[in-house]
Amino acid sequence: xxxxxxxxxxxxxxxxxxxxxxxxxxxxxxxxxxxxxxxxxxxxxxxxxxxxxxxxxxxxxxxxxxxxxxxxxxxxxxxxxxxxxxxxxxxxxxxxxxxxxxxxxxxxxxxxxxxxxxxxxxxxxxxxxxxxxxxxxxxxxxxxxxxxxxxxxxxxxxxxxxxxxxxxxxxxxxxxxxxxxxxxxxxxxxxxxxxxxxxxxxxxxxxxxxxxxxxxxxxxxxxxxxxxxxxx
Numbered sequence: 381x382x383x384x385x386x387x388x389x390x391x392x393x394x395x396x397x398x399x400x401x402x403x404x405x406x407x408x409x410x411x412x413x414x415x416x417x418x419x420x421x422x423x424x425x426x427x428x429x430x431x432x433x434x435x436x437x438x439x440x441x442x443x444x445x446x447x448x449x450x451x452x453x454x455x456x457x458x459x460x461x462x463x464x465x466x467x468x469x470x471x472x473x474x475x476x477x478x479x480x481x482x483x484x485x486x487x488x489x490x491x492x493x494x495x496x497x498x499x500x501x502x503x504x505x506x507x508x509x510x511x512x513x514x515x516x517x518x519x520x521x522x523x524x525x526x527x528x529x530x531x532x533x534x535x536x537x538x539x540x541x542x543x544x545x546x547x548x549x550x551x552x553x554x555x556x557x558x559x560x561x562x563x564x565x566x567x568x569x570x571x572x573x574x575x576x577x578x579x580x581x582x583x584x585x586x587x588x589x590x591x592x593x594x595x596x597x598x599x600x601x602x603x604x605x606x607x608x609x610x611x612x
Contacts, residue, residue: 398412398415419467431466432468434505438461439463453465458596464588466587469586474555474580476557483607485605487548493521495517495518495519498516498589501515501585502583511532512585515528520594531583548604
């Protein structure tokens with residue numbers, strides 16, 4: 381007996397992303413995973429030792445119940461208390477001719493009284509003012525989500541979108557390998573930066589995410605997933 385829903389495209393002989401004369405282009409019947417260096421975390425598991433955690437009175441991130449796997453980042457209650465996570469081992473570089481992709485899905489408890497960052501940055505004890513990276517950052521006192529490219533503390537940025545409290549949103553960016561950083565919000569490409577001298581191409585970057593209180597009450601961020609991938 382067949383399944384009721386069979387509306388799929390079938391490739392019984394496999395698919396490939398290699399040329400026909402490549403070792404993996406003829407007999408490997410799936411896409412070659414070595415074409416990209418890929419980090420994907422869906423937070424079905426959380427290992428604290430995989431992350432450097434910083435911030436004033438930093439909280440203890442932990443898994444939260446919910447569909448899809450969730451990581452809860454909950455701060456202490458004083459103004460400017462914060463919790464920031466950076467993946468141990470910087471492993472992404474911005475390189476001419478190599479495309480790089482970043483995507484994350486999350487929500488924040490209070491979108492106005494908070495500062496937060498999501499993206500790629502150098503390991504820094506104060507990630508909100510990291511000297512090098514490409515990331516989304518929201519400053520305290522507004523709901524504007526900025527896309528930022530910064531090298532040696534010289535930054536270019538643009539308002540990418542606005543965020544709402546307790547509303548799940550998806551953000552992403554792509555470095556096209558040619559000098560532009562395209563950014564998207566909830567699946568729609570909204571524009572691009574041309575960072576020029578602010579393109580962080582002389583440092584190795586790492587996954588960076590976290591939130592800081594903008595008032596004397598505990599703020600929080602819930603992260604569904606984070607993806608980063610770069611052409612080799």
